[in-house]
Amino acid sequence: MKAPLNRRVFVIGYAAATPLGRTFDRTWNNAAAGLAGFGQVTRCSVQSLSRVVGEIPDWDPAACDFVDPKEAHNWNADFVILTMDVCRAALADSGLEINDQTAPKTACMVGSALNGTDAFRKAAETLRVKGALRVSPYLLPNLCANLPAGKAGMMLGFTGPVFSPQGACASGNFAIGLGARMIRDGDCDFVLAGGVDTCIMPEIIHGFANMNATIKVGKNDRACNDPSLASRPFSVDRKGMVLSEGCGVLVLAAEEAITAHGLVPRAEVAGVGWSSDACHFTLPSGPTIVRAISAAIDDAGLAPADIGYVNAHGTSTRKGDFTEIQCLRAVFGNYLESLPVSSNKSQIGHTLGASAAIEAALGIEGMCRGVILPTINHIPDPELGDIDVVPDSARAGGYECFLSNAFGFGGTNCCIVFKGV
Template sequence: MKAPKNRKVLVVGYDAATALGATFADSWELASAGKAGLRRISRCHTTTRSNVVGEIPDWDPAALPYVTRKEASLWDASYVFLTMEICRRALDHAGLEIDDLTGPRTGCLIGSALNGTDSYRIAMDNYVNHGPTKVSPYLLPNVCANLPAGKAGMLLGFTGPIFSPQGACASGNHAIALGARMIRDGDCDFVLAGGVETCLIPEIIQGFANMQATIKIKPSDRAAQDPSQASRPFSIDRKGFVLAEGAAVLVLAAEEAAKTHGLTPRAEIGGIGWNSDAHHFTRPNSKTVTRAMLAAIDDAELSAGDIGAINAHGTSTPTGDSLEVACLRTVFGERLPDLPISANKSQIGHSLGASAAIEACLAIEAMHREIVLPTVNHLPDPAFADLDVVPNQARKHAHEFVLSNSFGFGGTNCCIVFQGR
């Protein structure tokens, strides 16, 4: 194999759809205003008390010019059109034209934890109620994890490598990390990297509720009257995460390729730290989580003292938040109280394989605008009294490096250091 080119990897554009807005611009406006986009589910019916979710508002794929009635009937896994549109908008934000020169040098890595489960649900309903011949011949393509990236390529014209990193809730960071390595080594000049999740179907909602992962809202809970308060990372009354749909795509570019095509750098991929727990399928391992953070900082050729802000995994679970804080204390020591810690899931919920990519976009935009986003719905926990979790309101904070954490079921960890440009 050829020697790696050791190129710098820049972020030159991005877009997202979240519970706050169907575009990144809308999501950013409300995130920076300290709003949360959580509400009672309207996508489907469920009897569980875990019925507050994050739905993408005003998202109608049928309104897209390339979605015909036939296309909509064949591609009934919602993550397909969502990926196509976010990829299109991310390229537009970057100003990257896909042509005969850039197309073969552009890859697409879109991670997802649950893939086309909504399409499978439709197929099962048809099988049970209308017979086996009514199962769509497009079922298998709809649940195939790389198909959203493939359909985006058919729409936009890139022909580089496409696949779906499967790292559960860390999938988005895995996509960014793998894309960065591919560009650094010379396999691609550009990569669309991110994650997508369209998981709001009754079985998935009930499954998370039954495993005690998501918050069950009792009449006495503060979210009973105001569902937007259901996700509250690092708060004393945190009771589980809020399931959400969403997507985000970052356009990565080799530094010299960005210069050649006149693209504006928005951040640099500074360092990557990834490993696995070998511990438990849902409970994280503090030793390996700590090691992943340290590895990202070391890969960036920095010390812990150089990090200016932290974008926490911050799911709003009692155990998960406590363990992440313990690991942060190990990594940053007595300096931790001076570091602002933002937990975006307080505002947009937990979109599983898309969450890390969405949080990367928010962290980069915050660094560019010299602010830190808030952890909303915050009620102080005495166990975290030494932490600055940016409670409830964004604030000015200039910083050059941000550590973005992401951990997933199966014991998968991926942390990335982004550097401002």
């Protein structure tokens, strides 16, 4: 194999669809306003106290202007159409034109935790009610993890590698990290990297509820009459995550390609750190998370004191939030007391494989604007010690580098350091 080119990698654009907004701009504006995107589930009927979820407002795959009725019928795994839509928006935001020169050098990798689960449940119901011959011949493609990226390529015209990094709830960061490595080494010049999950369905909601991962909102919970209060990372009364749907895609580019095509960098992918716990399939492990965080900072050529903000994984679970703060304390020491640490999941919920990509985009936008997004719904937890979670409202604050954490089921960890330009 040829020696790597050791090129610098930058983010030149991004897009997202989240419970806070159908577009990235709406998501950002609502996040900066301190809003949350939660409500009672409307996409399906459930028999659970875990019925507060995050749904993308005004999201209807069939309403996309590139989808006709036949396309909507055949591609009935919502993560396919959603990825196509967000990839198109990300490319437009970046200013990158896909043509004969750029198409072969543009890759796409979009991770997902659950893939086309919704298409499978529709096929199972069709088999039960209408019989074997009515099961869609499109079922298997709808289940393929790489198909969202592949369909985006068919629509947008890029012909570089397309695949799906499978890192559970860290999938988005794995896509960014792998994409950056591919650009660094010279395999491609541009990468659309991110994550997607369309998970609001009864089986998934009940499954998370029965494993005590999602919040059960009873009549005495403060979110009973106001669902916006359901997700409360680092709060003393946190009870579990809010399950959400979403998609986020970043466009990465080599430094030389940015200059050659007259594009504008917004942040550098400065360092990547990854590890696995080899411990438990859901509970986080401190030592290996510390290693991933430390490796990302070291890969960026920085010291812990150079990090100006931490975009935390912050799921709003008892064990997860506690472990993450303990790990940050192990890496940053006393400096942690003056380091802003906030969780976008307090406003967006947990979008599973999409979460890290959405959070990276929000962190970069905040770095460009000089704004630190908040952790809303916060009541201090003495057990976590003295930490600045940017409680309740966004604040003005510049940071030149930030750490974005992502941890997933199976003990998979991926942390990325982004640097301003």
